[in-house]
Amino acid sequence: MKRRARTLDFRGMVEHRHEADDHLDAPGQAVVVHRGVDRSLTMVCPDGCGEVLTINLDRRSGPAWRVYLEEQALSLYPSVWRNTGCRSHFIVWRSRIYWCDWGDELLSVGVVFEARVLQALSDTLRPYSDVAQELNEVPWAALSACRRLQIRGVVVEGGGDRQGWFRRERT
Numbered sequence: 001m002k003r004r005a006r007t008l009d010f011r012g013m014v015e016h017r018h019e020a021d022d023h024l025d026a027p028g029q030a031v032v033v034h035r036g037v038d039r040s041l042t043m044v045c046p047d048g049c050g051e052v053l054t055i056n057l058d059r060r061s062g063p064a065w066r067v068y069l070e071e072q073a074l075s076l077y078p079s080v081w082r083n084t085g086c087r088s089h090f091i092v093w094r095s096r097i098y099w100c101d102w103g104d105e106l107l108s109v110g111v112v113f114e115a116r117v118l119q120a121l122s123d124t125l126r127p128y129s130d131v132a133q134e135l136n137e138v139p140w141a142a143l144s145a146c147r148r149l150q151i152r153g154v155v156v157e158g159g160g161d162r163q164g165w166f167r168r169e170r171t
């Protein structure tokens, strides 16, 4: 089994990509390149393959991820799924790395937040990322809440191309 990082080690912000290299030598270490806006997240691949990943954060240059910073904890949305090299697939939430192929479960966000998510849902399917935006939270928090509400039978997930969409269970 490979030695995979379990946490993202956020080393701070730099203005230019080449400055990131000084901060990066171990799997999971990451730097945000920020010049006016977030440009990229540069990260040593957390699975230990040794590659440095440059994840685009700037919508002007194509499909973009979004970084959320709370204190020094970093979240990234959506997940990273490499289609070359090691083909790692992982989620970063509050500087913790969840490995999708290991079936890692997102941590609980607590019943208070779950109740807010339930309130934001109706009997029409809605993507969890929309709920997160409305509640001003990281999408992974909304997904975690939806999954737990689903286990309790109060929320239902859509199927097919409506995966990741949730609604209240009709009573």
Ligand SMILES: [Zn+2]
Binding pocket: 045, 046, 047, 048, 049, 050, 051, 085, 086, 087, 088
């Ligand atoms: Zn890798």
